[in-house]
């Protein structure tokens with residue numbers, strides 16, 4: 001007999017699934033999980049939005065979600081990804097922004113109103129010395145989600161998120 005968890009229990013299980021690229025935050029910290037439904041037969045459906053459509057870790061996220069939910073004793077898990085509405089850096093929770101900073105990744109600036117199309121890098125603080133005196137060195141970091149910056153104050157390079 002398969003277990004029928006509450007949506008809350010599923011959310012809790014997902015809170016423990018780390019972001020595949022940044023292990024200090026979970027996929028729920030990043031705001032990736034959009035919806036959890038449990039039907040009468042105990043089937044669970046999880047809908048998530050990847051942080052950026054070019055992120056190479058999609059299948060890793062999908063497998064991690066499925067595994068985390070199955071550990072609750074669920075027989076059937078359906079994991080769906082959706083790109084509408086597209087993921088935005090505004091979905092990252094406050095607590096996770098601080099952990100990203102400690103990890104050495106500059107948390108993205110909130111996108112704000114009236115800046116739907118933004119080609120220039122937003123002002124980003126150096127995660128090490130908090131200086132605003134930073135400049136972007138490359139549009140693409142190790143993955144399409146990130147940008148490389150260098151701080152002119154402490155001369156340290158660091159990664160920043162692309163605000164999308």
Ligand SMILES: [Zn+2]
Pocket residue numbers: 126127128129130131151152153154155156
């Ligand atoms: Zn610095």
